[in-house]
Amino acid sequence: MPQADLNDLQAFRAVAQERSFTRAAAQLGVSPSALSQTLRGLEARLGLRLLNRTTRSVAPTEAGERLLRALGPAFDGIEAALAALGDLREKPSGTIRITAGEHATETVLWPALERLLPAYPDITVEVHVDNTLADLAAGRFDAGIRIGELVGKDMVAVRIGPELRMAVVGAPAYFERRPPPKTPQDLIGHACINIRLPTHGGVYAWEFEKDGRELRVRAEGPLVFNVAPPLLRAALAGLGLAYVFEDQARAHLAKGRLVRVLADWCPPFAGYHLYYPSRRQPTPAFALLAKALRFRE
Template sequence: MNDLLPSSDYNHLRAFVAVAEALSFSRAAEVLGISPSALSQTIRGLEESVGVQLLLRTTRSVSLTVAGENLFQRLRPAMTELGEALGQARTARDRPAGTVRIHAFRSAADHYIEPILAGFASTYPQIVLDITLDDEVVDVVAAGFDVSLRIGELIEQDMVAVRLGPELKQIAVASPAYLERRGSPAHPRELLAHSCIRWRWPGRQQPYAWEFFEGGRWFDVAVDGPLIVNDKELSLKAALNGIGISFCVEDAVHDHIAAGRLVPLLLDWAEPFPGIFLCYPRQRQMAPALRAFIDAVRGMAP
């Protein structure tokens, strides 16, 4: 046989093994779920293909020729091995195993990955979750990841994207102590006269320009200030300490605002944007371990 066995050849060989084991066309046809006449035609096709008679048929019995016996002795263990291999593949489908490589924004991991870890490890002890947390925008496939959790506006068009949460909104916030010293900006462009805590996307050189919405369009403000960080949590803590104005996702500062530790600013120019999505490459056959992880994360979505 060549490198790959055509499906027609496999069916011919499977039919031959069934007849050789049963020494009966009717019993073999019943096992295969086809008619005896169709089985007889399949065997004739195999004999024509190999150029030798494999079975001796009479009206009462079926027996193997010498060539047929030799072929049967070689095929039977191979077909048994193939059946066992397929059985193992089906078992792997039913009991997922392997490694799932995950890239996630930190905020996404807090909401959708951390809460499932204990239950997932208990349910799927043979799956290893290899998790990388950072806010860098990576090419999922090129970087070798199986799946990513990130905001919707940063997803490649050829990826499958599953919404996990509601839209998000970024707002400017500052401590009461800072505002008492410096006053409150009345428009986003007045931020240029304030001390702002800038944030830089991991892997990028320039700090992120704060985005606002006015008159049906987005616009950027390239703020300035005494501190540049690449961690949103540090930016929030700096604002709480009165260093300057920070730009944060509203949900992350809700409790601080409610407690009076931070004051929201410029809300009239804050507009929602796509929230957290789970994304992965399109694929015809998804690995069972990846499917198990995706289903678990989707179960966290409201």
Template sequence: MGVRLLTRTTRSVSLTEAGLRLYNTLHPMLSELDSELASLRALSDKPAGTVRITAHDYAIVSVLWPRLQPLLKRYPDIQVELSVDYALTDIVAQQFDAGVRVGSTVDKDMIAVRIGPDFHMAVVCSPEYLSGKSVPVIPGDLTTHQCINLRLPTLGGLYAWDFEKEGKKLSVRVQGQAIFNNTYLMLQAALDGLGFAYIPLELAQTYIAMGELTPVLKDWWPHFSGYHLYYASRRQIAPALAEVIAVLRYQER
């Protein structure tokens, strides 16, 4: 072409201005080509191919993986890639086939399918941590305690804990020595006596029953819409993705 597209050094390769312009021009064309090839594959009767899904770790463990295991055994030509991410991922830009969020945060231009029931978040700590300390009576009391924080990659900040009671909603920003981007590490830190954790009630329930975690502020625990699988609207859905959607679709009992 007679134009330099790449700048190379001994340690890296980067695009020149011309290279970036060419990339930005070709990228949507190649994406459209991928979509068309997926549509052609959809004409096949045999589900095959890779389905890439981005989701929270807890959603993967509690909802996705238990239902996908039988599907993978039934269709050996289907591959599923599960990516743990707390960001509000743009699945089209990141080339995922689908993503998982709670229902209230799914973008309006996406097709959403409920895959799980509504759930509550719980505030818990170990009896060891609470020994000799005052029990929080209102959410604001948590600011005087050690709390285990969650960092959200989308905003780069710490998640403010949401609460609700009798129609009143509020958020509390807590402080503590431990910060994670993983639900199960937050649970473990609470079990280890590092302070209060804000985690799904279902995840904490077993430990509460065994006396390893103490629940507080139960009247303030918020209610969230269940997990939804979301994907971009297409004229045809690849058979592999269609099978994944079917097996994940939530059926109320």
């Protein structure tokens, strides 16, 4: 039904309940003459008289009474639905689907969820841990978390973490057998523990930069994994060198369980960003999560 007809029915309902054009007009915020004209137009379209009018009173006809009884539950349902939407504003709820890599999930997403969810028990966050650049639309995700440089230009991107840095590390026992590499090219003679990433089309090439010079090294070694956690364990076991996020190795470096090399070839780079389509209208629940994730210096 056209919107004008819904407005007309609402006008009829007000007049029939108030039994007065003057009181109904005040309730609806229109003039009595405009309201009277609206009702005449509705009656003309329906081909039925809905109201009996006298100089002193207004009352529904038989057809008007029948229509009024039918409109009651319908308009009550609409009002209840609108009130429920208001409740969502006051009490955010619903499911948010997020795609994120392992490291992002552990370092930026989980701390935010730990703070947010206890205060909002009606919010459910479904996290799809995946190292691919998942298609948000195809996967029906509300948003994703990725390193800033990997976010598409057509997305809204919000910074949610500090700059990141990579580290090449190995166990002291490993360096007892082989001299530390001085340049990235020296990695060719070392046992390197690799990871296969779908986003890179195969085994990930280690990325380095120094004084504006960029290098990618396809190092070889005895192990290749498709997830990151085993890289560090293999390095700690002395099986080779691993290329990991600096924060993952920091505690082991401090305790001497790992030794870092090529630090001058591993500059900081853009950290994690929350991204989602620009056309997306954030729900109250999603807006809360975005606020909880937003990076603060």
